[in-house]
Amino acid sequence: MELAKGVTVHSISTAAPTPRMAPDAPFAADMDYADAARTHRDFARRAVQYCLNQGIRQFVDLGSGIPTVGTVHEVAQYHQPEARVVYVDSDPAAVVHSKAMFTGNERVAMVLGDLREPERLLANTEVRQQLDLGKPLAIFAVAVLHFIPDSDDLGGALAAYRDAIAPGSHMVISHGSEYVAPMWSDDARSIHPLVPRTTQQVAGLLAGFDLVEPGVVPIQQWRPESPVPTGPAPVRSYAAVARRP
Numbered sequence: 617m618e619l620a621k622g623v624t625v626h627s628i629s630t631a632a633p634t635p636r637m638a639p640d641a642p643f644a645a646d647m648d649y650a651d652a653a654r655t656h657r658d659f660a661r662r663a664v665q666y667c668l669n670q671g672i673r674q675f676v677d678l679g680s681g682i683p684t685v686g687t688v689h690e691v692a693q694y695h696q697p698e699a700r701v702v703y704v705d706s707d708p709a710a711v712v713h714s715k716a717m718f719t720g721n722e723r724v725a726m727v728l729g730d731l732r733e734p735e736r737l738l739a740n741t742e743v744r745q746q747l748d749l750g751k752p753l754a755i756f757a758v759a760v761l762h763f764i765p766d767s768d769d770l771g772g773a774l775a776a777y778r779d780a781i782a783p784g785s786h787m788v789i790s791h792g793s794e795y796v797a798p799m800w801s802d803d804a805r806s807i808h809p810l811v812p813r814t815t816q817q818v819a820g821l822l823a824g825f826d827l828v829e830p831g832v833v834p835i836q837q838w839r840p841e842s843p844v845p846t847g848p849a850p851v852r853s854y855a856a857v858a859r860r861p
């Protein structure tokens with residue numbers, strides 16, 4: 617989806633199930649971008665509130681994209697004005713847009729960076745100015761890890777974050793499911809082909825963390841605020857929150 621010249625939004629939307637689907641699996645055939653984006657934002661909001669309830673006041677949002685409404689700092693600072701947030705994205709356009717929106721908020725920073733380089737990111741001056749790595753923080757990776765193939769050692773990167781952050785810190789992820797067609801790999805505008813993963817694979821990314829209940833679940837089922845309708849529902853994405861022991 618192109619919003620303006622040079623500004624691309626990477627979507628996990630899809631038009632049809634893939635041959636990878638189990639015959640009786642719930643599927644995501646009717647998925648659309650706006651709905652998917654809302655679902656991930658809603659999960660992120662619930663996860664921010666969960667982390668605040670655990671006493672966390674500092675956040676890193678990896679692959680933050682172009683901020684819309686209900687961003688991590690909006691939710692966190694609404695409840696806890698002292699909360700600090702560092703956004704990270706590898707897209708220079710997202711960084712420019714974000715910086716313009718955060719002007720004047722001294723507890724928010726926007727960093728151009730690649731989540732696959734944890735040591736470099738965590739050594740970044742702005743990150744160090746905003747965050748105290750000796751205290752628990754929450755790292756969000758919402759709707760982004762499915763753009764990183766295993767061959768880029770995503771597991772190693774997440775393990776490096778885990779080892780660098782204080783006990784009691786949290787990792788928050790949402791991830792495209794195996795039922796989502798990798799249509800973006802066929803889209804000439806996509807610079808990040810989609811890498812869907814199963815619940816087991818998503819759980820594997822969180823090795824060494826303790827999964828917070830209810831574990832890796834369809835995204836709507838992660839601590840919903842109101843009952844989630846029962847029956848077959850599209851499993852487009854999984855979500856999980858995990859605690860560093």
Ligand SMILES: C[S@@+](CC[C@H](N)C(=O)[O-])C[C@H]1O[C@@H](n2cnc3c(N)ncnc32)[C@H](O)[C@@H]1O
Nearest residue numbers: 626656679680681705706707730731758759760
């Ligand atoms: C689908 S958007 C998700 C944006 C936001 N997290 C949300 O839920 O609305 C994915 C974002 O991840 C960014 N991204 C992709 N690969 C990345 C990487 N290796 N490091 C940092 N950001 C990355 C893209 O530039 C894009 O802005």
